[in-house]
Amino acid sequence: MRIGEHVAAALAAGQPILALESTIITHGLPRPRNLKVGLEAQEQLRAAGVTPATIGVVRGEAIVGLNDDELAEIANDDSVVKLSVRDLPIAAVRGLSGGTTVAVTAFLAQKAGVRVFSTGGLGGVHRGASETFDESADLIALAQYPLVLVSAGVKSILDIPATLERFETLNVPVVGYRTKHYPGFYVSDSGYEVEYQADSPEEIAAIAKARDELGIKSAVVVANPVPKEFELDPALHDAKIEQALAECKARGIHGHDITPFLLDYMQRETSGESLEANLAVYRGNVALGAEIAKALASK
Numbered sequence: 001m002r003i004g005e006h007v008a009a010a011l012a013a014g015q016p017i018l019a020l021e022s023t024i025i026t027h028g029l030p031r032p033r034n035l036k037v038g039l040e041a042q043e044q045l046r047a048a049g050v051t052p053a054t055i056g057v058v059r060g061e062a063i064v065g066l067n068d069d070e071l072a073e074i075a076n077d078d079s080v081v082k083l084s085v086r087d088l089p090i091a092a093v094r095g096l097s098g099g100t101t102v103a104v105t106a107f108l109a110q111k112a113g114v115r116v117f118s119t120g121g122l123g124g125v126h127r128g129a130s131e132t133f134d135e136s137a138d139l140i141a142l143a144q145y146p147l148v149l150v151s152a153g154v155k156s157i158l159d160i161p162a163t164l165e166r167f168e169t170l171n172v173p174v175v176g177y178r179t180k181h182y183p184g185f186y187v188s189d190s191g192y193e194v195e196y197q198a199d200s201p202e203e204i205a206a207i208a209k210a211r212d213e214l215g216i217k218s219a220v221v222v223a224n225p226v227p228k229e230f231e232l233d234p235a236l237h238d239a240k241i242e243q244a245l246a247e248c249k250a251r252g253i254h255g256h257d258i259t260p261f262l263l264d265y266m267q268r269e270t271s272g273e274s275l276e277a278n279l280a281v282y283r284g285n286v287a288l289g290a291e292i293a294k295a296l297a298s299k
């Protein structure tokens with residue numbers, strides 16, 4: 001693993017840093033928008049006084065704090081793969097380039113000493129998991145690495161109540177940001193509730209600090225809903241998700257291909273509306289992650 005120069009400097013100076021994943025860039029968004037979104041997120045952070053640490057794997061090397069050239073390389077590489085924790089040693093030996101999922105981004109962030117991480121949506125328990133056993137490695141990673149992870153919930157392509165149950169089992173607290181309605185990524189309310197609400201970045205930083213003092217190792221998951229005005233029309237959302245799941249089953253798609261397939265299907269079938277919601281979600285999570293990183297750095 002290599003730590004980018006800008007990240008190393010910020011770590012040494014105790015300045016706020018926010019980790020960002022790269023699967024959203026390599027497998028979550030269409031080109032050329034993907035690179036633009038990656039660069040804009042970094043700009044947004046610098047403007048807020050926070051150092052961006054975009055994490056990815058370039059030709060076998062895991063990098064915490066990609067520079068713009070490295071980001072462009074993985075954004076435009078046709079052979080780029082989706083990497084989770086178990087894939088890292090194989091990528092290293094074979095010299096593969098890859099986007100890092102939440103699971104491996106969390107692993108690398110904590111290894112580097114970065115404490116806050118923003119993403120769009122989290123992986124979770126897939127529908128039908130009681131038969132397929134398909135549960136994202138993101139859940140296990142969140143149980144193991146003491147970060148603050150900001151997301152807009154999990155998509156309703158997943159089994160949301162089962163995912164919330166698994167968070168409980170894995171000792172991962174889920175805190176709604178200014179709400180107790182658990183968000184559904186594309187929509188601001190999934191229809192399920194969380195137990196706790198936090199109302200400021202300072203409160204979230206205080207929760208993380210209390211966790212660290214207790215020596216608890218799991219992440220604090222902050223659920224930050226997409227603003228109502230940017231959400232996908234809930235009726236359109238429900239209809240398209242059913243179709244997406246049926247199509248996935250009919251084509252026999254499985255393993256790590258499922259999530260990218262479902263995301264791409266939603267983008268195509270909502271003529272880009274889901275893409276706009278996706279981007280609003282991401283900007284909101286980057287903004288909140290920045291404020292939490294600042295609050296933690298000043299504690």
Ligand code: PSU
Pocket residue numbers: 021023024025027028100101102103120121122123124135136137138255256257258259260263
């Ligand atoms: N949600 C999104 N976009 C994404 C993903 C989730 O809105 O690109 C990615 C994340 O990187 C997440 C991964 O970690 O999908 C989960 O994949 P899987 O279900 O295969 O673990």
Ligand code: MN
Pocket residue numbers: 134135136137255256258
């Ligand atoms: Mn899976």
